[in-house]
Amino acid sequence: MVNKKQIKELLNESTCSHNIEKKSSCNRAKPGATSGGCAFEGAQIALFPFADVIHLVHAPSTCQGASWETRESRTSYKGEDNTPLGYCTDINTNDIIFGGNKKLEDSIKYIIKHKNPKAIFVYETCVTAMIGDNMDSLAKRLEKKYSIPIVVVHSPGFVGGKNLGSRLGGIAILEQLIGTKEPKEIHPYGINLIGEYNVTGDMWQYTPILEKIGIKIVSTLAGDGRIENIQQAHRAKLNVIVCAKSLVTLCKKMEEKYSIPYVSVSFYGKRDTSNAIRTIVGAFKDEKLSKKAEIVIDDEERKLEKKLIPFRKILKGKKAILNTGGNKSWSIASALQDIGIEVVATSIRKATLEDIDIAKKYVPILMKVPANEQAKLIDEHKVDILLAGGRSLYTAIKKRVAFVDVNQEKKVSYGAYNGLINLAKNVCNAVNNPVFKVVGTTAPWEKTND
Ligand code: SF4
Secondary structure (H helix, E strand, O other), rough: OOHHHHHHHOOOOOOOOHHHHHHHOOOOOOOOOHOEEEEEHHHHHHOOOOHHHHHEEEEOOOHHHHOOHHHHHHOOOOOOOOOOEEEEEEHHHHHHHHHHHHHHHHHHHHHHHHHHHEEEEEOOHHHHHHHOHHHHHHHHHHHHHHHOOOOEOOOOOHOHHHHHHHHHHHHHHHHHHHOOOOOOOOOEEEEEEEEEEEEEHHHHHHHHHHHHOOOOEEEEEEEOHHHHHHHHHOHHHHEEEOOOOHHHHHHHHHHHHHOOEEEEEEOOOOHHHHHHHHHHHOOOOOOOHHHHHHHHHHHHHHHOOOOOHHHHHHHHHOOOEEOOOOOHHHHHHHHHHHOOOOEEEEOOOOOHHHHHHHHHHOOOEOOOHHHHHHHHHHHOOOOOOEEEEEEHHHHHHOOOOOOEOOOOOOOOOHHHHHHHHHHHHHHHHHHOOOOHHHHOOHHHHHOOOO
């Protein structure tokens, strides 16, 4: 069970520079904080990419829809992908009065009998936390009886927002799974990818490059993740936080417990991808490995530049506004700059204070309330492209500027070198698409001469 002290510790992440300097919290729950996603939603998003696990939500069925299948996290798992089906105990009024443990036990037994998963993750939500179901002792008893890991994720929505939920998910994995299995051999350059969700296959854009250099991916949390691998994560030599700062607490605790250092990187754009590879390789302090990495980087950058030539001609001098969340406020901006686009403004509405500090280095205008600011900025700066989530499409239509979806609804990967080509292609297609110029105008047959 996660107690108040742990929640406080997760809220006040001491490794975040702003907490040390400004004595403020990253993610302290404020009224309305969960309107952008509650802690349960964050925990489920962080852990959902484990396709060999059944994710059982102990809640009324209404919670289930909060985060289920909201991201296109891809998996290469050969067995049955357990994520397309949503599992829920469907707590009702009777269970609230008499307790939901019986229903939870029946649900776990049903899943084991009919689905035979590699593990079961059980999510505690607002209602089941308030009625006080003892999920931990039940999970321990059934785990022993059926010999499969049953991980309880204490993530009631009322404790805070999505970022806190990711941290709670990370802590559940650390306390209940990591270190429960030993690998056959320990790789000298083994890494864990933390906070990589493999949305649209982003991870697969750079893992072959790392493997070519000689780096082994021991486990991922949780993009294309496998239970067996995360159980052995304590034998990796380095933790790599991919963009998402929310799991820094997990990495810090792994450093204390298993002496695994961590680095933080971004794989969006040419500069950041090359820097990410150098940072990872540099952590091993191996000259031979670093030399190999430089050869691979050089080769990849040359291939990329050749492929970007036709796109650069179209994108030269184009201006963009970026309205997305979290680390993408700066990482996508960096990628856009790499293909010759001037980024006029970026949204920091859902960014952590640390992300805001980084975003300042890339973009001159930071939008706190993009819904009010972006339309005005499009006019003022004669912006050509708006890159945002689906809801901003209407602003683009109204202002008749090109639009590109860069949120989780996107269908192609923008990760690493090959992803940058996809981004360049999509931006060029949008810029050349006449629909943004003619949409909202009067139809030719409705025009009159007077
Ligand atoms: S966990 Fe709580 S806040 Fe989150 S969806 Fe369920 S009831 Fe709502």
